[in-house]
Amino acid sequence: MRESRETQRQMRERARRFEAEDNRRQSRKRRKRKRSNKLPLVIASLLIAAIAVILLGNVVMEELGSSRERQDIASYFNLTSPDDSVLIINGERSEEKAVIQNGTVYLPIKVANSLYDNFYYDSIEGHLLVTGATRTTEGVRGTDYIPGEIVYISLAFLNRFCPMSYEIYEDPYRIDITTVAVAAEGAGVVEDTKMRVSADKKSPILFDLKKGDTVKLVESGESWSKVSYQAVDGYVESTALDGNRTSMAVSLSGGNEADADYHRVLRQHKIVMGFHNLAVADANAYFADATANVKGMNVIAPTWFSMSDNEGHINDIGSAEYVDMAHEKGYEVWAVVDNFSPDMDSNEVLSRTSARAVLAQELIDRAQRYGLDGLNIDFEQLKGETGDDFAQFLRELSILTRANGLVLSVDNYVPQDYTDFYRRDIQGRVADYVVIMGYDEHTMASNEAGSVASLGFVTQGIEDTLKEVPAAQVINAIPFYTRKWAYEGGVLSCESLGMTDAGAFLADNGVQATWDAETCQNYASFEKNGVVYSIWLEDAESISSKLAVMASHDLGGVACWKLTQETPDIWDTITAYYPAVQ
Secondary structure, three states: OHHHHHHHHHHHHHHHHHHHHHHHHHHHHHHHHHHHHHHHHHHHHHHHHHHHHHHHHHHHHHHHOOOOOEOOHHHHOOOOOOOOEEEEEOOEEOOOOOEEEOOEEEEEHHHHHHHOOOEEEEOOOOEEEEEOOOOEEEOOEOOOEEOOOOOEEEHHHHHHHOOEEEEEEOOOEEEEEEOOOOOEEEEEEOOOEEEEOOOOOOOOEEEEEOOOOEEEEEEOOOOEEEEEEOOEEEEEEHHHEOOOOEEEOOOOEOOOOOOOOOOOOOOOOOEEEEEEOOOOHHHHHHHHHHOOOOOOOOEEEEEEEEEOOOOOOEEEOOOHHHHHHHHHOOOEEEEEEEOOOOOOOHHHHHOOHHHHHHHHHHHHHHHHHHOOOEEEEEOOOOOHHHHHHHHHHHHHHHHHHHHOOOEEEEEEEOOOHHHHHHOHHHHHHHOOEEEEEOOOOOOOOOOOOOOOOOHHHHHHHHHHHHOOOOHHHEEEEEEOEEEEEEEEOOEEEEEEEEHHHHHHHHHHOOOOOEEEOOOOEEEEEEEEOOEEEEEEOOOHHHHHHHHHHHHHOOOOEEEEEOOOOOOOHHHHHHHHHOOOOO
16 A cells, blocks of 8 residues: 555656646747747838838938928919919910909900900990901900900900910919910920929929920020929929920911901002191182192191080081092092080090991091092090090091091191000001191190290101001191290290291391201290290291101101191292102
8 A cells, every 4th residue: 555655656746747847848839939929020120110211311311402392383473362363475474364254264355455456345335346457346245255344355255366375274273375476495304303493402393294294495404494384484404304305386276357457548659738727617618728829739638527416426517519629639638527626525425336436427428428538537635544445436437438448547646655545556557647746846835935846846756656657657747837925924925826927927026037956947036015025937947857857757748737827938848858749
């Protein structure tokens, strides 16, 4: 029994040792497995650290090199409202802004007229008119134009009359219009690159350009080149551009309804025109007296018509017999229409399409009734606000005069800043002759005595007019009168005198005029009975000086205000420069 118990103890002891050894083996295995499981984590940690180092390096390089900042295009153009747009015309940004409604682009009428100067809006009767050489087209409200304080013309409507190429980009809206078919230099993008605000890698990014894109080359540089892309100017590295330049040809389309073939009724000879000032119909009987001493004149312009009311009707003192007598003497008759009547408002008439139509048609009816050769428009003292209306009247009237073979001439002041609204440039396009009233340098409203038409005044008037009107269409009017100035008791006054009366005034007072080189006129000043008189004469010498300047500029002719005020010798002076052609 004792041996049996000893044997059992030994067996239990061996079992404990075996279990302990087994536990140690299992523990070693667990530690080994634990070490094996940590290896991927270590490797992952090392990879993460490496990536972090790379990213940190990139950030550092980014700080030291290229910027990733992006430039907002709206901010680039200084746009402050989501409704703002950018308008670019022939490569230049306009100060004006387009309006976009339902995806349709509308331009201010001012912009439309800068591209095709024939748009006119009648705000009273609500007409948008496009008037060319032979017809007028009316736009459709809400489609072709948007009325308002500023009238907007749809780009599509403008394109009907004006050949152009245009692109429209969004966010923000950029309207890029080209009306000149001049090819630009382009360059292909040979690798993905950034277009930046300035020639600097730290400059904000405008666009991500892709390989294969094409940009307009504005200015090529060794390191950076200035380019234009989607109507935005910026810079790209020159190495990103193909060295072989391409031609970005501009193909214009539209303009099929343009009506700009202004066939002018010009004479092959120089015009020598005499204004015949008539106030009543009975004065037509003095035609023979008014032309008795005339030599070389080929056009007579009687003052027959005047606007009589605000509906466009005219006063008429014309005479078919007068026209017959003028034709017998070889004169054409260009009847004058003025706006001097106190019973009408020029602005009221010209600003309404219906009234303009009445006025134009009545003038054509009278021209046909009397057998006239032309019309002379003498609208004076218009207001600046009437300028567009006056231009539109001339456009509309010119369609009728051209269709009826009538000469259309228009009288103008010597150009000054405050008369620019008379639009001599439009007159030169739609009318046949533009007449300069080369006198009234000093009038009764002047604060000082002076010449009616000094040579410098006349010369400047001619040269300024020629900046807008071809010389062949310009007629300069010379004065057959002067002003006698009187200064008494601190008060200045004047009286208009014809050539004969001016000469008689000096002769009666025993005064001899002397040549004034500055004005190119004979001048006299004297005192009598406490009154100081001064006078700048218009005579053969002064008229000759003016005619010499006119001839040197090869003008279309000369006009004279007014018949019966001249001395007979003046016609010899005129024909020396403008030989008689009838």
